[in-house]
Amino acid sequence: MKRRRFVKTVSSAGLGLLAARVPLFARGSPAEKVRVCVMGLNGRGTVLAKVFAKTPNVEVASVCDVDATVLTRAAAAVRESQGPSPKALGDFRRALDNKSIDALVIATPDHWHAPAAILAMSAGKHVYLEKPCGHNPREGELLVEAQRKTKRMVQMGTQQRSAPRSIEVVNAIREGLIGKPYSGRAWYANTRGTIGRGKTAPVPANLDYELWQGPAPHTPYHDNVIHYNWHWFRRWGTGEICNNGTHEIDVCRWALGVDTPIRVTSTGGRYHFDDDWEFTDTQEAVFEFAGGKTIIWQGQSCNGLTTYGRSRGTAILGTNGSVVMDRDGYVVYDLKNQVIKQSLATQAGDGLNISADDDMTRLHIENFADAVRTGAPLRQPIDEGAKSVLLCHLGNIAQWTGRALRIDPATGHIQGDDAAMAYWQREYAPGWAPTV
Numbered sequence: 001m002k003r004r005r006f007v008k009t010v011s012s013a014g015l016g017l018l019a020a021r022v023p024l025f026a027r028g029s030p031a032e033k034v035r036v037c038v039m040g041l042n043g044r045g046t047v048l049a050k051v052f053a054k055t056p057n058v059e060v061a062s063v064c065d066v067d068a069t070v071l072t073r074a075a076a077a078v079r080e081s082q083g084p085s086p087k088a089l090g091d092f093r094r095a096l097d098n099k100s101i102d103a104l105v106i107a108t109p110d111h112w113h114a115p116a117a118i119l120a121m122s123a124g125k126h127v128y129l130e131k132p133c134g135h136n137p138r139e140g141e142l143l144v145e146a147q148r149k150t151k152r153m154v155q156m157g158t159q160q161r162s163a164p165r166s167i168e169v170v171n172a173i174r175e176g177l178i179g180k181p182y183s184g185r186a187w188y189a190n191t192r193g194t195i196g197r198g199k200t201a202p203v204p205a206n207l208d209y210e211l212w213q214g215p216a217p218h219t220p221y222h223d224n225v226i227h228y229n230w231h232w233f234r235r236w237g238t239g240e241i242c243n244n245g246t247h248e249i250d251v252c253r254w255a256l257g258v259d260t261p262i263r264v265t266s267t268g269g270r271y272h273f274d275d276d277w278e279f280t281d282t283q284e285a286v287f288e289f290a291g292g293k294t295i296i297w298q299g300q301s302c303n304g305l306t307t308y309g310r311s312r313g314t315a316i317l318g319t320n321g322s323v324v325m326d327r328d329g330y331v332v333y334d335l336k337n338q339v340i341k342q343s344l345a346t347q348a349g350d351g352l353n354i355s356a357d358d359d360m361t362r363l364h365i366e367n368f369a370d371a372v373r374t375g376a377p378l379r380q381p382i383d384e385g386a387k388s389v390l391l392c393h394l395g396n397i398a399q400w401t402g403r404a405l406r407i408d409p410a411t412g413h414i415q416g417d418d419a420a421m422a423y424w425q426r427e428y429a430p431g432w433a434p435t436v
Contacts, residue, residue: 034372035061036128037095039116040108041074042067042227044130048107048157049074051365053082058369062087062095066208067227090208092116096123103153103372106130111216111236114139115434117154118146126153126372128365131250132242132389133382137412138425140386140393145436147382155368155378156385158250160327162364165343169323169330170255177332178318182293184252185315187307188244189300190352192281194273195232198224215432224276232277239279240299242392244312249287250380250388251314251325252295259387260412261287261295264405266398272302285395290409297395311352327360387412397423 034057038049041063053060060078063086065071075088095101096119103126106116114134117127133156134140147154160166173181201223203209209221216235231237241249253259268283281301288294298307308315313326321340322333329344349358370376390412397420398405406415414420428434 032057032373034058034102034126034369035100036103036105037062037064037089037092037098037101038074038078038105038107039064039092039095040106040112040130041065042070043107045105045107046074046077047361048105048128048130048365049078049086050081051361052105052369053078055362055365055369057373058365059084060086061101062089062098064089064092064095066090066212067204068206070227091211093119096120096125102126103128103368107157109212109230109236110238110242111135112214114143115215115432117143118434118436121146121150121152121154124150124152126368127382128155128157128368129382129385130157131246131385132238132392133385134389134393135236135238136424136426137390137393139434140389142434142436144383144386149436153368153371153378154382155364155371156380156382156389157364158247158380158385158388159358159360159364160247160251161254161379162367163327163360164363165329165345166251166325166327168343169325169332170251173255173316173318173323174257176320178316178322179320181256181316181318183317184256184293184295185298185307185317186245186248186252186295187298187300187310187314188240188248188312189304189306190244190302190311191304192301194275195224195229195277196275198222198276213429215428215434217427217429229276232279234278237279238392239396240281240301241283241285241297241395242389245297245299245395246389246392248312248314249295249297249391250385252316253388253391255314255316255323256289256293256295258289258291258293258295260409261289261391261394261407262409263288264391264394264398264407265403266395268299268399279396280399283395283399285398287391287394295391297392327358393423 036052049060052058063074071088075086079085104120105128107130117129120127133143200220203221231243264287266285268280270281272281283299285297308324310326316323324331328348332341334340367379371378401420405420408415
């Protein structure tokens with residue numbers, strides 16, 4: 001279905017659904033199940049589908065992917081987790097047409113995140129949206145506008161917001177644990193290999209490549225893009241800072257209590273391989289905020305040197321001490337680097353494993369389900385999540401322009417630099433530009 005006709009259809013249907021779906025308990029008992037469709041199943045999407053399937057008062061009614069092989073495998077995994085078989089869909093719009101579906105879970109490539117979420121909200125669906133919430137800053141603005149207009153529950157999948165130890169130590173920081181917190185460092189280190197030089201190739205028979213491209217300007221199929229390497233192409237991906245940096249930068253922003261920066265700079269490059277990779281593999285971006293607070297992002301896509309013995313994490317510096325934290329817990333230090341408190345998981349997890357079925361993901365999904373069913377507050381609502389993703393986009397823009405960006409703290413927009421603001425939004429395939 002062409003997008004213009006589709007938007008008209010779902011918008012009309014959505015008007016009749018809104019009163020009955022804010023929240024679900026308005027229809028009857030809060031024990032009623034939330035029925036979801038999970039869109040984008042290669043890797044993280046299947047993890048989310050299995051966790052949703054095991055979540056109380058939730059049913060994975062359908063799963064969706066443009067790759068028939070991935071779709072079959074994920075449907076079987078969900079069936080093992082919940083018993084009933086989910087309906088397998090090649091096109092997520094069929095789920096939006098289905099009035100019995102309450103929420104869309106989106107784990108697609110980045111270029112699909114905001115357009116799919118906006119269509120889902122227009123159809124009256126709640127949304128669980130993996131990070132980053134948008135491919136560019138404008139999409140973040142549109143998502144917030146759409147949520148406010150439709151009153152849907154929209155949770156961004158930065159699951160550390162639901163981690164009990166992280167909640168505990170962030171609250172303690174705000175209560176003066178380390179004095180005045182003033183600086184946050186976020187990092188991620190991996191040893192990714194080369195993606196090579198892609199060649200034009202026939203589209204695999206199991207792949208609906210036209211729908212995979214969807215909102216992005218279409219281009220011939222290349223053999224080094226799908227399923228993971230799209231992250232490193234600007235047409236579809238957003239680079240490491242938005243891919244993994246969103247998580248750690250979000251924790252820094254949360255702990256420091258800051259929103260929009262006033263100045264952003266970045267340095268780095270593609271150092272490790274001569275290939276099709278279009279982003280930096282090594283980056284240091286600095287975000288300066290009013291009141292003298294700073295966040296530093298250190299991304300190492302191809303060099304696994306750890307920071308504080310961790311492949312990923314955050315460090316918060318304060319006037320009376322510091323906190324180092326990751327997904328396993330936290331350690332508190334005094335000014336002389338002596339440990340004064342710690343709370344760590346008994347067995348450390350693998351922070352580089354995107355397929356991990358961890359407690360944070362389970363708690364984050366349970367929070368989303370509770371919000372849909374009972375109106376409980378979300379731990380990472382989209383208006384909050386979009387603030388962190390904006391920082392990541394600004395880091396990319398500062399890197400691309402090679403100069404410091406001055407930011408309006410009220411709007412997040414770049415001031416006095418039209419060339420930098422040209423990166424604020426993207427071009428879309430004909431008929432696919434998201435609207436609210």
